Amino acid sequence: MGEYTKLNGDVNANLRFQSTGDPRLDEAVNQWLSWDKNSSTVAQLEALVARRCHAELRERLLSRMSFGTAGLRAKMGAGFSRINDLTVIQTTQGLHSYLSRFFPDLSTRGLVIGFDMRGQEESGCTSERLGKLTAAVMLSRGVPVHLFSTFVPTPYVPYAVKKLGAAAGVMITASHNPKEDNGYKVYWCNGAQIASPHDKEILRCISEQLAPWSDACWEAEGVKTSPLTSDPLPHINRCYMDQLQALCFHRDLNTVCPLKFVHSSFHGVGHGFVQKAFQTFGFAPPIAVPEQRDPDPNFSSVRCPNPEEGQSVLELSLRLAERENARIVLATDPDADRLAVAEKCDGCDWKVFTGNELAALLGWWMFFNWRESHPDATDCENVYMLATTVSSKILQSIARIEGFHFEETLPGFKWIGNRIHELSKTGNTVIFAFEESIGFLCGTLVPEKDGVSCAAVVAEMASYLQTKNLSLNQQLLNIYQTYGHHVSKTSYVVCNDPSTIDRIFSRIRNFHGDGSYPTAIGGIPIKHIRDVTTGYDSSQPDRRSILPVTSSHMISFSLQSGVVATLRTSGTEPKIKHYTEYCAAPGNSDVSRLEEELSKVTAALLDDFLEPERNNLIRRCV
Known part of the structure; x- marks a missing residue:
């Protein structure tokens, strides 16, 4: 083949x-x-x-995106392995094909579609345009769409799916990923992110529907005038804020709260929604960080649009709080499903809470208020809290003493959301759930992490504690005193080569020969090993993991010292994440000793198993 012809329309056919x-x-x-x-x-x-960029052409065209965390996430730009108009159309055609087989009433239930503020001039696509193209495909097959008229927080899509009885929902977002990325997140009719087998079946349907059905699939600008298109925003916003009041336990205190709060929306969608949530709780509006209040797809004031990175990316928020004499800083990520919190401590330092520390506070707060209205000990029989397996075990420690149920899931809120749905079918209630990457769910508002509702809940908790002359950090220490001090470290290394990642985990699984795992970390004997990639768990009588097998790498080590360490790959980024936690017994603990021991284990975990220098891994500075 010496030449090829471009077939994109008559004008360019030659x-x-x-x-x-x-x-x-x-x-x-x-x-x-x-x-x-x-x-x-x-x-x-x-x-x-x-330019004969053949290597890049192969990367863009000879592979396709796979469904990861409830959908697709990749760089924007031309190519089958990237997010763009064509791949979104192809994905939606596959989604329609699957939904039409599963829901005989799809033509009445419809699809919810939301989007954030992302966009990339050079690829000619924005989240809004991709959302409209998603609508156009569905409309071309006579399926009604509930298309939000402007950008919304990610939790609004699953909330709307349940509220409107839709068959499914799509959110166009890449959350806190770099500005070059975008994504296509899918929710099932129960409001939870799609999980197996739906993800695999949708992917198969996509591969069967690659050619665009018709020109109508490209008519993004005409979707709003279709009689099958409705804007759910006014109704959903009103219902969401009405139901949010169920999480407000002390409105009388909120209305006279002397505390000031600063909020950053990280150039994303959260500003107006957090302002409204504060109003719903009776608070004065939080002080917005002006440079980060309005949507900006370039994230111009932050090196990384992820508040999970901590103090380094909260600099503008902390400076504003200092000027305004505000004690609490709240930051939602660009699609407002995650929440970071910082508090001014005695003296001049700021305490930026980790996701695990915030979970200890929020778990305590949700149970404290639930117990106020349910004093009978037997009421706990149907109460649950959930956390991902790489998150702190603090909720487990609280559950042992207080009597409610605790369960852990695989990493990712798709597992939490679907477990919430399963538990609700048997009359149980999940009052709090979290993942350590600052993703929290308070109450039963929506089966997804939600930074908007949690921002208001944290503000109320701080307001209540203020009346007791307690800060958030002081209450955290009280929680640890009661339920046991939990010291944890969470970080990651960057690895852009999938084959290197596979080699690292293969070495761990054959550390002392074929099929032999390591026996110690930093000289401390390993008591149990769980490898959910292979389904192995040495702590179980049958050596089979209770947690489902996952396609990504994840191995956990339980040490005789009481430390639990986990290595896993990210589903959305080129990272190997590592987690370590030391769980002490209730009462006084030598925190410095715990931290020192945990640091030694963490260092050994990286040096012995990941070998960063040998494998050219980039360590995150912590």
Whole structure:
């Protein structure tokens, strides 16, 4: 094949390009240009061909995105492995194909569609446009769409799915990922993120529906005028805020609260919604960080749009709080499903709470208020709290003493959300759930982490504690005194080579020969090992893991010292994450000793198992 023809419409039908020399790649280029109708991504691919960027063309065209954390997440730009108009259309066609088989009443239930503020000029796509294209595909098949008229927090989509009885929901967002990324997040009719087997079946349906059905699938600008399109925002916003009041336990205190709060929306969607949530709780509005209040897809004031990174990315918030004499800083990530919290401590230091520390506070707070209205000890029989397995065991420690149930799930709120649904079917209630990456769910508002509602809940908790002359940090120490001090470390290394990651985990699984795991970390004997990638758990009589098998790598080590350490790969980023925690008994603890021992284990875990220098891993500075 010496040349190939661009087939993208009559005007360009005679344009010809030099072959790449790779028939398979030539076919993929031809296929892309015959399907894509976005002039920006067409030009992007043409430029790569003209510059003979064959390696990049292969990366973009010879592989497809797979469903990860409830959907797709990748860089924006031309190519089947990226987020763009064509891949969103293809994905929605597959989603429609699957939903139409599963829901005979799809034409009445419809699909909820939301989007954040992301966009990329060079690829010609924004989250709003991708949301409209999602709607256009559904409308081309006569399926009604509940399309939000403007950007919304991610939790609004699953909330609307349940409230409106929709078959499913799609949120166009890449959450706190870099500005170059976007994503396509799918929710099932129960409001939880899709999980197996739905994800695999949707992926199969996508592969069967790759050619765009018709020109109607590209008509993004006409979707709002369709009689099958409705804007759920006014109704959903009103219902959400009405139901949010169920999490407000001390409104009388809130209305006279002397505390000031600063809020950053990290250039995302959260500002107006957090302001409204505070109003619902009776608070004065939080002071907004002006540089980060309005949506900005370039995230111009932060090096990383992820409040989980801690004090370094909260600099503007902390400075404003200092000027305004505000003691509490709240930060929602760009799609407002996560929440970071910092508190001014005695003296001049700021305490930025980890996700595990915030969970200790919120878990205590939710049970404290639930117990106020349920004094009978037997009332705990149907009460649950949930956490992912890589998160702190503090809720487990509280549950042992207080009598409610605790369960852990695989990492990711899709597992928490679906477990909440299962428990609710048997008359149980989950009053709090969390993942250590600052994702929290208070109450039963929505089966998804929610930074908007939790911002108001944290403010009320701080307001109540203020009346007791307690800070959030002082109450955290009280919780540890009562239930046992929990010291944890969470961080990651960056690895951009999947084969290196596979080699690292293969070495761990064959550390002392074929099929033999390590026996110690830093000289401390390993008591149990759980590998949910292979389904192995040495603590179980049958050596089989209770948690489901997962396709990503995740191995946990329980040491004789009481430390639990976990290594796992991220489902959305090129990272190997590591988690360590030391759980002490209730009462006084030598915290410095616990931290020192945990640091030694963490260092050994990295040096012995990951070998960062040998494998060219980039360590996160902590």
